[in-house]
Amino acid sequence: MTVTCRRCRSAPAEVQLAYAKLSLCSNCFQEFYVNRVRRTVEEFKMFKPKDKVGVAVSGGKDSMALLHSLKTAFPITNFIALHIDLGIKDYSKHCKEKVEKLAKMLDVELEVFDLESELGFSIDDFRKTVYRRKLCSACGTIKRHLFEVLAERAKTRILATGHNLDDVVATMLNNFFNGNWSQLVRLKPVLKPLMPNQTFKIKPLIKTPEEENLLYCLYSEIPFREVDCPHAHTERLKENKDMLKYLSKGNPGFRHQMLKNFLKLIPILEKAIEKPKLTTCKICGFPSSAEVCAFCKRVEMVRKVKK
Ligand code: SF4
DSSP, rough: OBBBOOOTTSOOOOOOEGGGGGEEEEHHHHHHHHHHHHHHHHHOOOTTSSSSEEEEEESHHHHHHHHHHHHHTTTTTTTEEEEEEETTTTHHHHHHHHHHHHHHHHHHHEEEEEEHHHOHHHHHGGGGGGGGGOOHHHHHHHHHHHHHHHHHHTSSEEEEOOOOOOHHHHHHHHHTTTTHHHHHHHHHHHHSSSSTSOOEEEEETTOOOOHHHHHHHTTTOOOOSOOOTTTTGGHHHHHHHHHHHHHHHHHHHHHHHHHHHHHHHHHHHHHSOOOOOOOOOOTTOOOOSSSSSSSHHHHHHHHHHHH
């Protein structure tokens, strides 16, 4: 028996959202998706429609769905796509092409940081360092720093990232198990800058389950990368995400419930946690807890092995 869409009551339903008890056709699903992004931005006061907003785009489904849905939900906002070419063989070129295609499609400005030509190394070069078994950790540090650089170049102080519901809940569990309370607080929907001139980091997809980003990309014909990063197997978070998917089978609202309770806990945690003592890195001038920041240490290390 064909189920009809619960919203328009005319087209056949194609998407089942068990946690919301909704069956939707493709058009109503896209509308539902964009509305949730709009409501999330408004609920957490992420930006005002006339702001300039940088959007970190890797070429993956999450960030590409983020840029497309933000542009659809806030047509008058000035979005600028920010991309880092990580120089990963057979992967980064593919990602960049997809990002360029989407930026053109949406008529959005694009700012690219090219790791190899601007800093003289690629993420692949970390295979020759102590990070060879944890490339994602080094890559994460490099990306966090360079998105700040890109935001500065684009003259924006708001940086939107594609962290979805699964990312946030999985990282939350990880930090909780490890007692990493200060990192736990950093998962909030709007993260204020640690020091002046840094960006406000916003997560407009914080309430969006990961699988819906893929569906939104497919239904909206959004280009996104079709190959996996060759270093992806070193990503620890995947195990937590698999566990969440398993738990959500029996309780479809599990991830949403976890997020809801976590958001209530944040103000209490913030009061209890001592703020990190920060200084500025003596090399790059970015906020750091040590004399030399994590980014500059990794750059120095990889340059040494390249020599
Ligand atoms: Fe970087 Fe790891 Fe992502 Fe590859 S999978 S782009 S190495 S964080």
